[in-house]
Amino acid sequence: MRPKxxxxxxKAGVSATTVSRVINNYGYLSKTTKEKVFRAxxxxxxxPNSLARSLHGKKTQLIGVIFPSITxxxxxxxxxxIENKLFNRGFKIxxxxxxxxxxxxxxxxxxxxxxxxxxxxxxAHNLGIEEYNKVGLPIISFDRSLSDKIPIVSSDNLKGxxxxxxxxxxxxxxxxxxxxxxxQIGNPTDLRLQGYQKAINELKLTAHIHSVNFSESPNLKSLxxxxxxxxxHADGIVCTDDLTAILVLQAARxxxxxxxxxxxxxxxxxxxxxxxxxxxxxxxxxxxxDIAALLVNLLLKRIEYPEQPLEQMQYILPIKLLRSQSTxxxxx
Amino acid sequence: MRPKxxxxxxKAGVSATTVSRVINNYGYLSKTTKEKVFRAxxxxxxxPNSLARSLHGKKTQLIGVIFPSITxxxxxxxxxxIENKLFNRGFKIxxxxxxxxxxxxxxxxxxxxxxxxxxxxxxAHNLGIEEYNKVGLPIISFDRSLSDKIPIVSSDNLKGxxxxxxxxxxxxxxxxxxxxxxxQIGNPTDLRLQGYQKAINELKLTAHIHSVNFSESPNLKSLxxxxxxxxxHADGIVCTDDLTAILVLQAARxxxxxxxxxxxxxxxxxxxxxxxxxxxxxxxxxxxxDIAALLVNLLLKRIEYPEQPLEQMQYILPIKLLRSQSTxxxxx
DNA sequence: TAGCATATGTCAATCGTTTATCACAAAAAA
DNA sequence: TTTTTTGTGATAAACGATTGACATATGCTA
Numbered sequence: 001m002r003p004k005x006x007x008x009x010x011k012a013g014v015s016a017t018t019v020s021r022v023i024n025n026y027g028y029l030s031k032t033t034k035e036k037v038f039r040a041x042x043x044x045x046x047x048p049n050s051l052a053r054s055l056h057g058k059k060t061q062l063i064g065v066i067f068p069s070i071t072x073x074x075x076x077x078x079x080x081x082i083e084n085k086l087f088n089r090g091f092k093i094x095x096x097x098x099x100x101x102x103x104x105x106x107x108x109x110x111x112x113x114x115x116x117x118x119x120x121x122x123x124a125h126n127l128g129i130e131e132y133n134k135v136g137l138p139i140i141s142f143d144r145s146l147s148d149k150i151p152i153v154s155s156d157n158l159k160g161x162x163x164x165x166x167x168x169x170x171x172x173x174x175x176x177x178x179x180x181x182x183x184q185i186g187n188p189t190d191l192r193l194q195g196y197q198k199a200i201n202e203l204k205l206t207a208h209i210h211s212v213n214f215s216e217s218p219n220l221k222s223l224x225x226x227x228x229x230x231x232x233h234a235d236g237i238v239c240t241d242d243l244t245a246i247l248v249l250q251a252a253r254x255x256x257x258x259x260x261x262x263x264x265x266x267x268x269x270x271x272x273x274x275x276x277x278x279x280x281x282x283x284x285x286x287x288x289x290d291i292a293a294l295l296v297n298l299l300l301k302r303i304e305y306p307e308q309p310l311e312q313m314q315y316i317l318p319i320k321l322l323r324s325q326s327t328x329x330x331x332x
Numbered sequence: 333m334r335p336k337x338x339x340x341x342x343k344a345g346v347s348a349t350t351v352s353r354v355i356n357n358y359g360y361l362s363k364t365t366k367e368k369v370f371r372a373x374x375x376x377x378x379x380p381n382s383l384a385r386s387l388h389g390k391k392t393q394l395i396g397v398i399f400p401s402i403t404x405x406x407x408x409x410x411x412x413x414i415e416n417k418l419f420n421r422g423f424k425i426x427x428x429x430x431x432x433x434x435x436x437x438x439x440x441x442x443x444x445x446x447x448x449x450x451x452x453x454x455x456a457h458n459l460g461i462e463e464y465n466k467v468g469l470p471i472i473s474f475d476r477s478l479s480d481k482i483p484i485v486s487s488d489n490l491k492g493x494x495x496x497x498x499x500x501x502x503x504x505x506x507x508x509x510x511x512x513x514x515x516q517i518g519n520p521t522d523l524r525l526q527g528y529q530k531a532i533n534e535l536k537l538t539a540h541i542h543s544v545n546f547s548e549s550p551n552l553k554s555l556x557x558x559x560x561x562x563x564x565h566a567d568g569i570v571c572t573d574d575l576t577a578i579l580v581l582q583a584a585r586x587x588x589x590x591x592x593x594x595x596x597x598x599x600x601x602x603x604x605x606x607x608x609x610x611x612x613x614x615x616x617x618x619x620x621x622d623i624a625a626l627l628v629n630l631l632l633k634r635i636e637y638p639e640q641p642l643e644q645m646q647y648i649l650p651i652k653l654l655r656s657q658s659t660x661x662x663x664x
Numbered sequence: 665t666a667g668c669a670t671a672t673g674t675c676a677a678t679c680g681t682t683t684a685t686c687a688c689a690a691a692a693a694a
Numbered sequence: 695t696t697t698t699t700t701g702t703g704a705t706a707a708a709c710g711a712t713t714g715a716c717a718t719a720t721g722c723t724a
Contacts, residue, residue, distance in 0.1 A: 002445075002468065004679095004680060004681085005680065005681060005682095006680085014702075014703085015702070015703045015704070016681090016703095016704095017682095017683085017702080017703065017704075017705095018701090018702060018703075020681070020682060020683080021683095021702090023681090023682095024681095024682075024683090026683090027700095027701085027702090028699080028700045028701045028702080029700095029701070029702090030700080030701060030702090033701080033702080045466055047442060047445045047446040048446060048680085048681070049387075049446065049448065049679090049680050049681070050443075050446040050447050050448070050681095051383045051386050051387045051392070051447070051448050051679085051680075051681090052387055052679075052680035052681040052682085052709085053680080053681055053682075054383050054681095054709090055381070055383045055384055055387055055679090055680080055681075055682095055708095055709045055710065055711095056680090056681055056682050056683085056708075056709050057682080057708090057709065058681090058682080060383070062426075062447070065427075069412060070402050070408050070411065070412055071405070071408050071409055071412050071604070071605065073403070073405070073408075076402050076403050076405075076408045077403055079402065079427075080401060080402055080403050080429055083427060083429050084429070084431075087429075087436065087439075087440075092426050092428070092440075092443055092447070093426065093427055094394075094424050094425065094426055094427075095397075095411075095415060095425055095426075095427040096424070097412055097415050097416070097419075099416075104419065107419075108419075108424075110379060111382075111393075111424055113334075113379045114379040114380060114381065114382040115382050115383070115394070115424070116381060116382070116383050134377055136334065217608075218608035218609070219608075243609065246609050247609070250609070250611075272403070273403065276549075276550035276551075277550070277575065277578050277579070277582070279582075336709095336710060336711085337710065337711060337712095338710085338711095346672075346673085347672070347673050347674075348673095348711085349672080349673065349674080349675095349712090349713085350671090350672060350673075351711095352711065352712060352713080353672090353713095355711090355712095356711095356712075356713090358713090359670095359671085359672090360669080360670045360671050360672080361670095361671075361672090362670080362671060362672085365671080365672075380710085380711070381709090381710050381711070382711095383709085383710075383711090384679085384709070384710035384711040384712085385710080385711055385712075386679090386711095387678090387679045387680065387681095387709090387710080387711080387712095388678070388679050388710090388711060388712050388713085389678090389679065389712080390711090390712080
C-alpha cells in the first residue's frame with residue numbers, strides 16, 4: 001500500500017498536523033522539523049494523494065483538452081505546445097480526441113466534469129451551445145464559437161486567405177480556385193472562404209469554389225483534386241490547409257503540371273512539420289506558440305480569478321505569409 | 333455549486349443510500365425509484381464526483397500515457413489509437429510528453445502516482461530502472477526496456493531493417509547505407525541497426541553506418557544528408573524512420589539524384605500519414621493498431637487481475653514491407 | 665401464518681487530506 | 695517579569711461518495 005500522511009508523521013516522529021503544515025507550508029515551522037518531515041517523505045517515497053486534497057477543495061491541476069484528432073500535424077503541434085505550457089504552470093492534461101463524434105465529445109465533457117478538472121480548452125465542437133453552457137467550468141475555445149459566454153482564440157483566418165489569394169495573383173495567377181471542405185457555419189473554414197472571396201472581389205476575378213469533404217480518405221480527396229486539375233484550367237489554388245495543399249502538389253507532379261510555372265499553390269497552417277518536411281510549399285503561418293500561450297493564459301486567469309471578466313471575448317492573432325517555391329520560382 | 337448526491341436524493345425524494353444504490357446498481361431497487369432517481373440526476377445535470385468515488389477505493393479510470401512527443405506522426409497515431417481503445421473501455425488518458433527530458437518524465441511519474449492513475453503506458457525512457465520499479469503501478473512499455481518487471485511491446489525491429497536492406501539489395505543496390513541516430517543501448521534503434529548489419533553480412537556487403545542526431549533540427553539533418561549523398565557513393569539507404577527518409581528524398585531531388593534509378597531509399601514506421609501523403613516512399617510498416625490494442629489489453633489485464641502474471645514479458649509484433657517507388661520503378 | 669424475497673430508510677464508518685480551534689511550551693522581545 | 699512570537703500537538707469536522715449493518719414494511723408463497 002502506498003504510504004499516507006500518517007505514515008510520514010509516524011516516521012518523522014511528528015503529528016499529522018505538522019506534516020500537513022510542512023506540505024502546505026503554513027503556520028510556524030522550525031527548520032529541523034521541516035527537514036525531518038522531508039526526509040521521511042523521501043524515505044517513504046511519499047506522494048500526497050491528490051484525490052483527497054482535491055476533494056477537500058483544492059484544485060485538481062487537471063485541464064481537459066478537446067481536439068478532433070492529434071493525427072493532424074497542426075493539432076499535434078498545438079496540443080504539444082499547450083501541454084508544455086500547462087506543465088510549466090503545474091497542470092496536467094486529459095487528452096480528449098473527439099473524432100468529430102458528437103457522442104464522444106459529450107461523454108468526454110461528462111467525464112471531465114466528473115473528474116473535477118479545473119478548466120477546459122476546446123478546439124472541437126459538435127455539440128450545441130446549451131451543453132457547453134451547462135458545463136459550469138472555465139472554458140476557452142480555439143477557433144470555434146461554442147457559446148456567447150466562451151471566449152474564442154483564433155488566427156486571422158480572413159486575412160490569411162485574403163493574403164494567400166493576393167499572393168497567387170501577384171505571382172501571376174488569374175484563375176484562382178479555392179479548395180476547402182463544404183460550407184459550415186461557425187467553422188473557421190467559413191472565414192477562410194470569405195477571405196478568399198473578398199480578395200477575388202477586390203481583384204475583380206471570378207470565384208471558383210471547390211469542395212472536398214474533409215472526412216474523406218486522402219485517396220478520394222486526391223481523386224477529386226485530379227479531376228479539378230484536369231477538367232478546369234486553374235492556375236492558382238488556395239487550400240484551406242497544408243495537407244490538402246500537399247495533395248495538390250502530389251497530384252500536379254503526377255499530372256506533370258509544373259509548379260509554380262503552370263500552377264501556383266498555397267496552403268494554410270504552416271506547422272513546423274510542414275516547414276521542415278515540405279519547405280517548397282507557400283503557406284499562411286498560424287502563430288501556434290502564441291495561440292497556445294494565449295489559450296493557456298486566458299484559461300488560467302479564468303481559473304484563478306473566476307469573478308474577473310475577460311476584457312475581450314474574441315482574440316484574433318496575426319498570421320504570416322511564408323513564400324516558397326509553390327508560388328514563387330527562385331530561378332525566374 | 334455542482335449538485336451532489338444528497339441534492340439528487342432530496343430532489344428525488346429518496347435517501348442518499350438509495351441514490352448510491354441506483355448509481356452503483358446493487359441491492360433491491362424498484363423500477364419506479366430508479367426512474368425517479370435517474371430523472372432527478374438528469375434534471376440537476378448531476379455527475380458523481382469521481383474524486384470522492386476513487387478516494388473510496390474505486391478505480392480512477394485514468395491512464396498515464398508517456399511518449400516523447402506527439403509531433404512525430406508515428407507517436408501521434410499510436411497515441412490516438414491508444415486513446416481510442418481506452419475510451420471504448422471507459423478510460424481517459426493523461427497525456428505526458430516527456431520531450432526526452434529526464435526531469436519532466438520524473439515529474440510526470442510523480443504526478444501520475446499522486447493522481448492515482450490506474451496504470452501507465454510508457455513509450456519513453458530517460459529514467460533509471462529503479463525509478464520505474466518504485467512506481468508500484470501496472471505499467472506496459474512500448475519499445476523500451478524500462479525494467480525487467482515491465483512487459484515490453486514492440487514491432488520486429490530487427491526483421492524490419494533486415495527486410496529493408498534485402499529489399500534494397502533485390503532492387504539492385506550494392507552500396508547500402510544505414511542512416512540513423514547515434515548508438516544507444518536499450519533503444520529500439522539499436523535493433524534496427526542490428527537488422528541492417530545482419531542483412532549486410534548475409535549479403536556479403538560492407539556496412540556503412542551514418543549517424544544523424546535525432547534531436548538536431550531537420551535543417552542540420554538535411555545538411556548532413558546532403559553531405560552523405562555527395563561525398564559517398566551510396567545507391568541505397570536504409571533509414572531508421574520515415575521522416576529521415578523524407579529528408580533523403582528531398583535532398584536527392586535537390587541534388588538531381590534520380591529515385592529509384594540512382595538511389596533507392598526505404599523508411600521505417602509506415603504511418604497512415606506517410607502512406608497517404610508520401611505514397612512514393614517504400615517503408616517498413618509497424619502495425620500501429622495491433623500495437624495499441626496489445627498495449628491496452630495487457631495493461632487492462634494487469635489492472636483487473638494484478639496477481640495473475642502475464643505469460644510473456646516481451647511481445648514482438650510482425651512488420652510488413654510496403655514497396656513503392658522509392659525502391660521499385662513501375663516504369664521499368 | 666410463518667417465512668422469504670423485495671424495497672427502502674437510518675446511521676455510521678471509511679477513503680486521505682486539509683484546516684480551524686484549542687492547548688501548551690519554549691524562546692524572544694518588551 | 696510580562697508579553698509576544700514561535701513551534702508543535704491533539705482533536706475534530708469537513709470534502710462527496712460508498713458500503714455494511716440494521717430496521718422496517720410490503721407483498722407473496724409454502
